[in-house]
Amino acid sequence: MATELNRVERQTPPDDEMVSIFVMGKEYRVPDALTIMKAIEYAGYHFIRGCGCRGGACGACATVYRTADNYRIKVGLACQTLIEPGMHVTQIPFYPANKAIYDVSEAEPTVEEVLKHYPEIARCLCCEVCTRACPQDLEVMYYIQAALRGDVKEVSRLSFECIMCGLCVSRCPAELMHYNVAILCRRLYARYGMKRAEHLANRVREIEEGKFDEELDELVRMDEKDLVRAYESRDFEEA
Amino acid sequence: MPYSEAMMESVAKVEATRPQRLAEAKEGKHYPRLDQDEIEQILKKYHPDYRDGTKRGLEVGAGKGTVVPNELAELLEARPMLNPGAVDLEQIDLDTDVLVVGGGGAGAAAALTAAADGVDVTIATKLRLGDSNTVMAEGGIQAADKEIDSPTLHFLDVMGGGHFTNDRELVRALVRDAPAIIEWLEDMGVLFDKDEEDGTMRTLHGGGTSRKRMHSAGDMTGAEIMRTLRDEVRNHPDEIRVLEFSPAVELVLDDAGRVAGAVLYNLETERYLVVRAKTVILATGGFGRLHIQGFPTTNHYGATADGIVLAYRAGAGLRFLEATQFHPTGAVFPEQNVGLLITEKVRGAGAQVVNVDGEQFVYALETRDVESSAIIRECQERDNGVVTPTGRKGCWLDSPMVEALRGAGTMQKDFPAKYRQFMRHDIDISELPMLIYPTLHYQNGGVAVSPDAEAERENLYLAGEVTGGIHGTNRLMGNSLLDILVYGRRAGRNAAKKSKETQPGRLTLEHVEAFVKEIEGSGIDTKLTSPMLLPDYAGKLG
Numbered sequence: 034m035a036t037e038l039n040r041v042e043r044q045t046p047p048d049d050e051m052v053s054i055f056v057m058g059k060e061y062r063v064p065d066a067l068t069i070m071k072a073i074e075y076a077g078y079h080f081i082r083g084c085g086c087r088g089g090a091c092g093a094c095a096t097v098y099r100t101a102d103n104y105r106i107k108v109g110l111a112c113q114t115l116i117e118p119g120m121h122v123t124q125i126p127f128y129p130a131n132k133a134i135y136d137v138s139e140a141e142p143t144v145e146e147v148l149k150h151y152p153e154i155a156r157c158l159c160c161e162v163c164t165r166a167c168p169q170d171l172e173v174m175y176y177i178q179a180a181l182r183g184d185v186k187e188v189s190r191l192s193f194e195c196i197m198c199g200l201c202v203s204r205c206p207a208e209l210m211h212y213n214v215a216i217l218c219r220r221l222y223a224r225y226g227m228k229r230a231e232h233l234a235n236r237v238r239e240i241e242e243g244k245f246d247e248e249l250d251e252l253v254r255m256d257e258k259d260l261v262r263a264y265e266s267r268d269f270e271e272a
Numbered sequence: 273m274p275y276s277e278a279m280m281e282s283v284a285k286v287e288a289t290r291p292q293r294l295a296e297a298k299e300g301k302h303y304p305r306l307d308q309d310e311i312e313q314i315l316k317k318y319h320p321d322y323r324d325g326t327k328r329g330l331e332v333g334a335g336k337g338t339v340v341p342n343e344l345a346e347l348l349e350a351r352p353m354l355n356p357g358a359v360d361l362e363q364i365d366l367d368t369d370v371l372v373v374g375g376g377g378a379g380a381a382a383a384l385t386a387a388a389d390g391v392d393v394t395i396a397t398k399l400r401l402g403d404s405n406t407v408m409a410e411g412g413i414q415a416a417d418k419e420i421d422s423p424t425l426h427f428l429d430v431m432g433g434g435h436f437t438n439d440r441e442l443v444r445a446l447v448r449d450a451p452a453i454i455e456w457l458e459d460m461g462v463l464f465d466k467d468e469e470d471g472t473m474r475t476l477h478g479g480g481t482s483r484k485r486m487h488s489a490g491d492m493t494g495a496e497i498m499r500t501l502r503d504e505v506r507n508h509p510d511e512i513r514v515l516e517f518s519p520a521v522e523l524v525l526d527d528a529g530r531v532a533g534a535v536l537y538n539l540e541t542e543r544y545l546v547v548r549a550k551t552v553i554l555a556t557g558g559f560g561r562l563h564i565q566g567f568p569t570t571n572h573y574g575a576t577a578d579g580i581v582l583a584y585r586a587g588a589g590l591r592f593l594e595a596t597q598f599h600p601t602g603a604v605f606p607e608q609n610v611g612l613l614i615t616e617k618v619r620g621a622g623a624q625v626v627n628v629d630g631e632q633f634v635y636a637l638e639t640r641d642v643e644s645s646a647i648i649r650e651c652q653e654r655d656n657g658v659v660t661p662t663g664r665k666g667c668w669l670d671s672p673m674v675e676a677l678r679g680a681g682t683m684q685k686d687f688p689a690k691y692r693q694f695m696r697h698d699i700d701i702s703e704l705p706m707l708i709y710p711t712l713h714y715q716n717g718g719v720a721v722s723p724d725a726e727a728e729r730e731n732l733y734l735a736g737e738v739t740g741g742i743h744g745t746n747r748l749m750g751n752s753l754l755d756i757l758v759y760g761r762r763a764g765r766n767a768a769k770k771s772k773e774t775q776p777g778r779l780t781l782e783h784v785e786a787f788v789k790e791i792e793g794s795g796i797d798t799k800l801t802s803p804m805l806l807p808d809y810a811g812k813l814g
């Protein structure tokens with residue numbers, strides 16, 4: 034079978050490039066410089082949970098670990114964090130978090146609305162543990178504080194890159210559900226805080242009125258030569 | 273030092289040619305676009321689709337003779353993982369009106385739309401709800417909603433991108449529904465990039481577009497859409513039941529030959545579950561994890577072509593699977609990032625593609641197949657690629673140009689996810705270019721559907737990457753996020769309507785039994801079973 038010319042078959046490296054890591058307490062020898070995810074696979078695991086996009090985008094692979102000679106608990110994404118010799122890892126494939134049920138079309142972008150669904154955010158101790166835990170380096174504590182003020186715009190700005198991995202939730206002494214608070218605020222801001230796109234509403238109306246139907250029908254029926262010609266004679270909007 | 277010494281020498285050459293390239297770019301000059309003849313030639317000679325021995329005609333099934341990549345053919349000619357005798361179809365575990373198989377963007381849109389029509393909906397998905405290719409989409413979603421644009425121009429761009437092979441009725445529905453889809457998302461509270469003052473959408477070009485119609489939400493457009501859809505699905509717990517880690521392993525038919533449910537497999541308890549449904553929507557996404565021709569992929573863990581396997585066994589037709597999309601700009605360095613996507617929007621924002629000497633060899637916004645072919649030619653034939661310490665080759669994507677053209681800080685502001693991903697390896701992409709090579713990205717073809725999202729099998733609907741026809745042999749950026757929502761909504765609406773008019777008969781898996789017999793009769797000697805469900809990297813160095 035043909036294979037990609039640029040494919041590189043990676044060989045198991047020599048022994049001095051192998052390191053020990055401990056997966057849930059069990060020792061495995063794995064090549065250095067792998068991500069935690071690939072190291073666990075190399076060790077022989079076949080993921081069901083704890084693995085999604087494999088690219089830092091989905092938040093499926095929350096992992097807690099300790100490194101040698103350091104008492105601190107560390108957390109990160111298994112698909113993005115490189116292994117260290119002697120580290121102990123375990124994944125957190127699921128961490129419970131309740132979600133408010135709401136109808137965005139009837140909600141309001143106010144502090145009352147946010148507190149109605151998540152009154153416990155008032156318990157925040159301002160300890161910044163959530164912020165330190167966040168693999169996206171978000172100012173998690175500040176977005177919770179912004180939510181407490183009902184500043185949904187600021188929550189949107191500070192939490193936009195949240196991938197809902199739940200690491201903040203797993204560490205918070207006040208037992209908050211940060212990422213669910215954040216998405217509520219973002220949806221409220223997008224729906225009520227931002228201006229609607231007028232050109233969009235106009236175009237939707239034009240389409241409903243059938244403005245483009247004839248042109249489109251014509252293109253659907255056109256013979257291919259004419260279609261290619263129409264394509265090649267398009268003008269381009271400047272970049 | 274982020275890059276090796278040899279790589280840094282090449283970076284110095286890129287920096288040396290940059291001022292000149294920038295000056296030209298500012299005057300609106302760019303490397304000449306290829307004409308249709310040149311396009312045909314470069315594709316034939318360098319595009320992976322044209323390599324000998326990489327595809328073959330299927331030997332079994334209703335679509336015998338259909339040409340597909342070898343890796344997919346092996347799964348379509350494999351034995352069903354479910355032994356039909358192992359489940360008792362009289363024991364129905366769950367009855368539902370509409371069963372949606374797949375919890376990505378297409379599935380979530382279908383479920384919300386069907387539920388809004390007052391029917392009982394079940395989503396069965398393989399991983400968590402939202403673990404999908406949708407969540408990974410970075411660049412954007414197309415819709416012709418600006419004054420200077422029109423659905424007609426959008427139609428032409430889509431057709432040209434697909435080399436005029438697309439199913440035109442499907443394209444018509446795609447471009448006509450597009451603005452309403454953006455409005456649906458706006459209503460739901462999706463944070464599009466907009467002008468703060470007047471709400472105008474900030475739109476950009478993508479490869480092959482004649483108008484700037486790429487709508488975005490930072491460089492997390494798919495994630496923003498997916499998490500909002502997921503949140504909305506979860507706002508309807510009484511109307512939409514969600515079964516995670518429960519992939520469908522076979523469609524179930526009834527005695528009249530109509531689709532009437534599916535057998536699910538609980539990945540954790542390893543038990544089968546029989547679901548009877550009045551209508552079924554397949555929205556299982558693409559096949560990147562088959563690693564066609566050994567390419568690395570941008571796709572998520574569950575992109576294993578299951579839906580194609582299921583639909584094919586149930587007698588549905590396949591289209592355009594002979595054409596695979598390779599994204600021109602996959603990362604090749606550092607090794608941990610290999611295959612990961614660098615969105616086309618970086619080129620849309622002004623970054624050029626240059627070789628080891630810092631020279632351009634192709635216009636940066638050719639369609640993906642053409643751009644990929646040019647990069648492969650540059651690295652493999654002309655030997656103008658940059659070699660990494662592990663022996664991979666690539667060309668530079670000159671991201672610092674974006675800073676010069678659009679202001680300092682733009683890379684971090686507009687591409688925060690990518691910026692962070694490279695910073696983890698000490699590569700600051702506002703100062704250093706990224707090394708890229710084509711990566712396996714998208715399944716252009718799939719199961720045939722009508723503009724109503726119906727398959728050739730009664731009571732079966734499909735939406736999203738699992739389908740084929742909308743994009744012909746090549747999709748343009750931003751039209752997939754669009755198609756999954758356009759056809760997700762259409763499938764949801766039509767499957768809900770149909771579910772009110774149909775009653776499943778006696779359930780059967782006879783089609784699976786017949787398929788097994790056909791494989792045995794054909795002399796195919798296979799040890800594989802399918803659907804694959806999850807790729808197996810255990811014990812391997814990926």
Ligand SMILES: Cc1cc2nc3c(=O)[nH]c(=O)nc-3n(C[C@H](O)[C@H](O)[C@H](O)COP(=O)(O)OP(=O)(O)OC[C@H]3O[C@@H](n4cnc5c(N)ncnc54)[C@H](O)[C@@H]3O)c2cc1C
Pocket residue numbers: 373374375376377378379396397398399400401402403404405406407408409410411412413414493494518519520521555556557558570571572574575576578579613615713714735736737738749750751752753754756803805
């Ligand atoms: C990195 C990346 C970037 C992209 N960028 C863009 C972009 O900027 N613009 C654009 O338009 N497009 C983009 N695309 C393409 C686009 O994101 C996808 O084509 C599209 O999201 C597919 O949506 P879908 O719902 O059909 O499939 P998916 O979103 O992949 O969802 C399929 C779902 O089905 C589930 N599933 C699979 N098999 C089974 C089974 N047997 N039973 C039950 N469930 C199953 C999966 O787990 C998954 O949840 C990108 C794709 C990738 C990978």
Ligand code: SF4
Pocket residue numbers: 156157158159160161162163164173174177204205206207208209
């Ligand atoms: S961890 Fe919890 S209590 Fe501490 S700052 Fe964050 S939200 Fe507040």
Ligand code: SF4
Pocket residue numbers: 092166167168169170171173194195196197198199200201202211212
């Ligand atoms: S805010 Fe919390 S859930 Fe979101 S990315 Fe950071 S740690 Fe993960």
Ligand code: FES
Pocket residue numbers: 083084085086087088089090091092093094110111112113
């Ligand atoms: S697998 Fe998606 S973030 Fe790690």
